[in-house]
Amino acid sequence: MDVFFEPQEGTAFCIQIGLHDSILEIKEKIEKHQGIPVYRQTLVFNDEALDDELDVEGCNIVNCSHIRLVVAPEPPPSTKIELRIGTPPSKMRLPIEVEVNDPVKRLREVVRSLEEVPLERVMLCANGTELEDDRRICDFKLQDNSSVDVHIKPLKFMVMVLPWKANLKVAVEVKPSDKVEVLRKELKTLQPSLKFDLPSEGYFFIHNQSGMDEDKSFIWHGVELGDTIEVFRGTISR
Structure with missing residues (x-):
């Protein structure tokens, strides 16, 4: 598909991208065609800066979309x-x-x-x-x-999740770079078949006796293959 990029200065240009291209891959194409280094680029679509790990489909970018290209100033002389x-x-x-x-x-x-x-x-x-x-x-x-x-990073590894007041552990396959929040989606998928309870009033995850920040990755929390993550009722106040 063809997508148009609009820099703050200069003329808009068009680059052909794929449905499953990541934002980082798009930046690399811009660097190849326009000579703008990846680290100086920020892509803005629908008034939101796009994260590098997202892909075209996930950002709802379609053929002939217009994306704003914000270019950071050239850095000072290197040291x-x-x-x-x-x-x-x-x-x-x-x-x-x-x-x-x-x-x-x-x-x-x-x-x-x-x-x-x-x-x-x-x-x-x-x-x-x-x-x-x-x-x-x-x-x-x-x-x-x-x-x-x-x-x-291993490609994927298993963590064991201990649901609230349950005698079983649920094996969940994750990527080290995944955010902890993916556990909620996986537990919801597995809940009907394994028949375990999740606190309806809200819950959070514990690893090594510490509450987990669901916006951070498993590797950020030091989670390794086979580690147990517990489900606790309530919320974490910060």
Whole structure:
């Protein structure tokens, strides 16, 4: 399908995209055709900024849609720093020199070549925060000799969910990058066949005795293969 992109300055242009293209893949096509780096792009459709992991179908983008392209200013001159890259639980850290204004994706590509795994399975974290592809290294306040942890995501893994006042555990397959909120959808699907109760007045999830933020990913919460997540009645007040 053909979609039109309207930058703040300059002439609108058209790019052919697929129904299942992700927003990140669209940005990469814009970079290829217009020379605008991915990390400087924000796509706005129906007055909402589009997240990179969404796809065309999920955003209700159709043939001849018009999408606003917001281009961030060119970053200041680059500066090099040396990061210490490590894959837990190893205590060894490999020094890698980077430009602070480079996009995170470029650092992931370097790490991928060292780990010899697909790029989509490499996740970088620093100070407990995931480093996102479309942002620059300097956005995360990384300095010379800052530590960056490498996590290799499994394709999918099973977690065990313990429903409210139940004697059974429900096996649910999730992706490490999934937000915890996907558990609600999965439990609702499994509830009729497994006949377990979910508190009608509301419930939240507990992992390792801590309430879970459903807007965060499983890997952010430190959830691993086979871990148990409990359902508790009520809500979490923050």
